Amino acid sequence: MTGITDLDSRIRSDIEALNSVELRDHALQQWQILLDSSSIDALNGLLTSAVCGDHVTKELVRVIIGSDYVVDCMVRYPSILKALSGADSEASNVTGFHLWASVPEDYYDQQIKALVDISESEEQLSKSLRLARHQMMVRVIWRDFNGLADLFETTRELSRFADACVEHTMNWHTQALMPIWGEPHAKDYEGNWHPQRMLVLGMGKLGADELNLSSDIDLIFVYPESGWTKNGKREISNQEFFTKVGQKLIQTLDAVTSEGFVFRVDMRLRPYGDSGPLVMSFNALESYYQSQGREWERYAMIKARVMAGNQEKAQELMTMLRPFVYRKYIDFSVIEALRGLKDMINREVRRKGMEHNIKLGRGGIREIEFIAQVFQLIHGGLDVRLQNRSLMSVLLQLREGGILTEEAYANLVSAYHFLRDTEHALQALQDRQTQLLPDDTLHQLRVAHVMGYGSWDAFSDDLVAHRKNVEAEFVDLIQPVDEESGTSEPAFCDGWRSVWLDEMEDNEAIAVFEEQCFDDASAAWKLIKDLKQSKKVRTLQREGQERLNQFIPNLLQQLACSKRPTETLSRVLILVEAVLRRTAYLVLLLENPVALTQLIKLCDASPWIANQLAKTPVILDELINVSSLYSPPNKSELEDELRQYMLRIPEDDLEALMEALRYFKNAHVLRVAAAEVTGALPLMKASDYLTYIAEVILEAVVDMSWHQMVERYGYPTDDHGPVARPQLIVVGYGKLGGIELSYGSDLDIVFIHDASVAKYTNGDKQVDNQTFYTRMVQRIVHIMTTMMPSGDLYEVDMRLRPEGNSGMLVASLKAFNDYQHKNAWTWEHQALVRARVVAGSAELAGKFELVRKDVLSQVPAEGLNESVVSMRKKMMASLASAEDGNKDGVFHLKHDAGGMVDIEFISQYAVLKFAKEYPGILTWSDNIRILETMERLGLLGEVEVNQLIDAYKAFRIEGHRKILDNQKVVLSGDEVSEYQDYRQKVIKIWQHFMVDSV
Template sequence: MTHALFATRLIRSPLAHDRDAAADIAASFADMPPEVAGLLGAVAGCSPYLKGLMGREGDWLRAALAQSPEEAMALVLAEPQTAEGAETLGIALRRAKRRAALLAALCDCGGVWGLEEVTGALTRLADLAVDLAIRGFVAEEIRRGKLPGAVPEDAATGAGMVALAMGKMGAGELNYSSDIDLVCLFDETRYGDLAGEARTAFIRVTRKMAALLSDITAEGYVFRTDLRLRPDAAVTPVCLSMGAAESYYESVGRTWERAAYIKARPCGGDLAAGERFLRALTPFVWRKHLDFAAIQDAHDMRLRIREHRQLNRPLTVEGHNMKLGQGGIREIEFFTQTRQLIAGGRDPDLRERTTVGGLAALAAKGWIPGEVAEELTTLYRAHREVEHRLQMVGDAQTHDMPVTAEGVARIAAFCGEAEGAFRARLLDRLARVDALTEGFFAPGEVEALPELSDTARGIVEGWSHYPALRSERAQAIFRRLRPTLLKRLMRAANPDEALVALDGFLAGLPAGVQLFALFEANPALIDLIIDVAATSPMLARYLARNAGVLDGVIGGSFFAPWPGVGPLVATLTQAMAEVGDYEKKLDAARRVMKEWHFRVGVHHLRGLVDAFEAGKHYADLAEAVIAALWPVVCAEFTRKHGPLPGRGAAVLGMGSLGAARLNAGSDLDLIVIYDAAGVEMSEGPRPLAARPYYARLTQALVTALTAPMAEGRLYEVDMRLRPSGRQGPVATSIQSFTSYQENEAWTWEHLALTRARPLAGAGEIMAEVEEFRRRLLPVKGKGAQVRGEVAQMRARLKAAKPARGAWEAKNGPGRMMDIELVAQMAALLVGSPLRGVERQIEAGRKGGILSDSDASTLLSAYRVMWRLQAGTRLITEDVLEPAKLGEGACAFLLRETGAARAEELGRSLEAAALAADAVIGACVGAGERDGETDDAAG
């Protein structure tokens, strides 16, 4: 890429504070273009340090400014790379630092480069210096035989040692006179039992590197080097093993260390090993749940810094710390990093190292308003420019404004402004940063509690004994939160009932800091919690056990349209791909599933979807879980026992899953069908015969779905609808399946087959099973015994599963299971491949099995029964007792079923069940008589 010459790109200049110094330098460079000589003079008139560099590097500077600054900087960075030996390298790096500092300062002051170009050039020099030093000193250790097993070629990658650039260096944001923060590590796995010997060598390398860069000689210094960001710096060596570091962060790592690793980047030595370490540290830095507790940590840190540095004084220009003081650079960085920590675990797009990039990413994802991001970016750039001018004056690592008016006037001139205007604008900017960031960090005052009844007061006082409020930190947040909770409870239809429900929710919480911080940062969630608790105690208990699902509520898409199976599969697949081992993948699937499951429940509860839409959404989610999980289970099983023998296997959904209609508490009816295609054994580390292979693979799928893990379980699974039920193998070969269905299956198994649906697995087998199902049903539906066997099944169901209460929707004559049974019978009799209840009844009507009026009666009854059943399962796992329902739950069920009052719902249920029972009895009863006639005739 071709860049324009330096002189043609000048757009601004400082004002010369020391006019004599400016005139002196301008005269020295009078041979250069006037605008360049003028810039050099103005800069020298503000910075004694840069004036000295101009005198020392005059000949080089003339040549550098006669070309593009990018070309000049490339030459500066190239020179040290040819240096041989530590002494020569030290001299070359110091010369490069002088020249890079001078060139970057002139590009900055003349407006030739923007902030990122200035800080990027300084960072590239720092990277180069660290890498060259590590490689040189590692080569020396190898020559001395101090690194066991290492050969000279290993020096090129640091023989497993890496320096991680932290802070501004990691982000490519080094300030003008910045020190560099490094964490030095080595990959102990390369050295086995001799890792201790290697560590000793790498400690020497680290110390020599730090001295080479930091020591001040006649040539100056390269970079002041700070190694104190390493784990437990007071007691650990300057270079430690990656395993030890990882163990530290996993066990005792703190929020400030998590924030530090947002910017961490390998910069020297074994860069690949450094990247592996940072990937391993991802769960520590980026929490899987939204981490609003980080706000309090950041706020506490800000206060400690201000108190330690005695920065809690009124806002003035003199002596103000541009980095740590009120409204300073660190406020913007904390604001950005804390929000990144909150949500970056869920959204990798937020894991941006730079401050400006982080603000843009947060705005793009809706975590902060776009105008706030733009304004903070402008303020940040302006602050960094002042910071650079402070440091350019004397090459001091300072962030403090001068304490004298004369000093402030120098910095104003260096920024190209008159002193009065500079002061006013600086104070405005500091105040604006403070206004934009302080409200995010500072917790609100504790409000007074609303008036409570004696009963309510007793409940509230009992909260202090709950597990979620054991820690002082949880108590502090909850004290601020409690008045808001109680005030919003007062708005519920029945405040006392809502309070009892909320009490149950709080009692079930195992921990509170994260959740209470989430509520404090997102007050709208409080209304949702109270709504859920007052309407569905069961959903509230679920929420208490799985509070992480609330992350999805504020993730931006909670109330967006339902995505469907395909996008859900993609979301689950991505979540599992982002973690390493098998168990973590299963936990990731649980986390995603629970968020979406909770979302369906909330949408249903709030009337955003009705029972039928919710039923489809629950079924979509279950299908997506199976479709995403099956390849993961197969891959893990393949790793142990080799690839699937033959053509593979297919997973079929049966029952309600096959019909694509589930409720909040549904389990999954599954069967697995495989085709070994004559292959007798798998080929792998532990080969298995084909039949046990697929049986154990099926068990692995069931375990993946049902095993209780850190994130709970996915679903309960029922495999009794496989051929021969409990007596049959858990996985069935396609040959056995087709033969059994054709020759041995009972009518109830053919009825079950009317709702079978392939969900995942080998595409050919899925297609063959579906084609076979469609071919078999018309044949088996012609049997004269179908109605009679259905009648017998109905009688057994009536005896085994009677209605359990006035609002029973599922069991009993004329209720949901009864209607589903006759719908399946109708589909079988007419040979229809349709799976849903409504479609099967319609197929029966078209096929003459049901009259128009009978079909209408069954559909009307089924619809009210399903609405009630879906609503019931969202409210309770137990028998629904109308008299014990809370007002919120009762109102929800009435709204769902369209009844005005509870008594009306009870009457309409009974009438619908009686009408449906009469239709079903007539339809199935005719079959009984036909069967008896056929038997007698035989």
């Protein structure tokens, strides 16, 4: 007891020497927890062991201040303390090395192998690895915090531990699976079979041997050659076998148990991301990177390292991948790619309020990495010295090669050490993967203390200085030069500053607006006065006021050149008012004159765009790049962009994923609208792109929901076992099915599955397959419709499913088929004409299309015309501008007689009437191509078809224009006469085709 009392006295003395009351209180609280625990004897033994000196109590105080996680480990696992003191020679998972000594390079390989070799079950293996991690982490944090190991010894020790865990856990599961499934083999050129082993590529910081304290490990699984297993109870392909190994490996390391986890495993860097196979052969991997590899994947592959598996094949694999990463020429195109990648990260940082993220924020760790990587990709193909995974080695080579100045090199190295040490201090607090600076005083003091500072302000000053140095180097590297706008401040009209700063009388201010060609000077001045006198402006903080004072004169200067300056001013000011609490958006516009020019141009063209920007100002970023703003990406580019975008968000952060989807949608809809209002994109293409956006998002949401359901319930099963991919499709109806989406369109969708309803999932919490897919659809709808800060994704209408609102959320394909044949109304068959699969299983999509064609080709002819005409009359009575669809001086583009619905009903009726005789009419779901098919089949004359198509396009163009002008799709006055000819021709054809011909 005397020893404990002496230790208590020494610890309290060291705590009392701290210069902060908050730190003293926290340290005393943590020490009391240790003092009251059953670990205190072991801790006393550690601190009084022969290798300790008087300094060790100060080391302990630093650790308990800096890491709640270490305190928890000490309390829960006394054996760790005995092992780290060198006193517990019997413990199976001891290091054999005390806290104050480095471990040999191969130590963790031997330690983890010994643990794995004696593990008789997955449970024992899982527990042993987690206890080993806790011990390793306590040791590493202690040494890191107290300067007993430098940054790179710490990161290398963490990386070696990860290597050993992956290697030996993979081997354990391989051996456990072989008695059942056999050993993988492949044939050589002579026909002889040879055993195969899986390889694991470590990516990112793990690949570079620079793992941080609480990092994910990014892995890619590969194997040399395709083949089959041999000598097991069942024979399966090599890919199937290694997929099982990979799944087991991930589960053992990643699952959170009562003992915690070993490593969070991230597989999203593999080809095709989450949608790709878990394991690929060398040939498949090479084919992917040669044909589809993206620039960001080149960046990622720089740090790739074979860290586990068949080392004989490792060199072959890396040699195969090298040409993808390093081009045999000086490749300056990577700077533009890097700029785009960094812009994407910056948008994410701003959207999530992560400016204080020391990794992703400005001047953070990622920018230092980018600086090195961009030169590696530019010059690495010719200079093999740059083909190096170590960041410090690359920076040294860049300095020695004269690419970096001595000052730049020193600044980057110093900042990297500081930022990585700070990262460790943040992560050790609670064993969390975070790079965000704390915002509460106590945590700030704790981080500052670990970093060797007496106050947060002192630490923060140095941090800011380091980040500014990094940012300056990064901006100098990638900042594009705008030759047109230059960097000088624009030449203002002398009066604009005085106008805004209230230095003029009303008549003087109005005179300035008149001189600068504002069409309604008095109204413009009133808009400015109202803004100036608003409560939001009057209560702005100093920084925000200064930004606004700089922005408004810039805005007025550029508005003077617009077509309708006063009206455009009113639209832009809606945005200005929306961002007055987030004036960083004004800075964005000030620092990017091109963006301000585009803002004015688009607000001048469309109040709808102005309102969208005001609702979601984060998409102002899209205005910076003019080339992409007016050139929306095609569907494959959209898919690729969304995949890359989502890779940067943790899979378990549902809120962040949902916000990311909303940003993606809003940004790309803005691009489409911008291209349409400026004439760069015709109506039909605009609808195509709006439809592509919805389809890509639906596919992503289906994938997200599938993974979340599988994680909770396991995989659905059939007669052959677990089903690895969702047997679900999303069927689009209406505008979505007809590829005619407009701005703000809701999505008419129906969900269909093809799973065995008598089977159950294979998870710990089993549910039948029907329940699984019902809950999956509920999750899909939740993700789509939940109102977030940036709005919802889409309004979803599911009333077209079998039995409407009273029907099941998701029907089996058989149930859908039975309903359509036996119970569906004519109007439901009309709706099916425009139905097509927009997301989900390709195999099930093919089956659905066969059902669709079968149903539509068997609609009874008897009474068909009467049903369609009757439905049209009902719609007209409830939706048209008058009961009969005719009202003098008014024309509803969609619902009135001679409008779009008449044309849609003509095409739908033709499909239902002639599908059996002419199956080709079932090919398309959109009205234009159905009408063209009708002409080709001789069902309607060329003149009539052209008249219908011309009218349909004209109505849709005007409808889009109305929406972008924030108006209803109803024409009045002189507008009606402009479309009267189209309307009368449609009415005439309706009468001839739907009435007279019957």
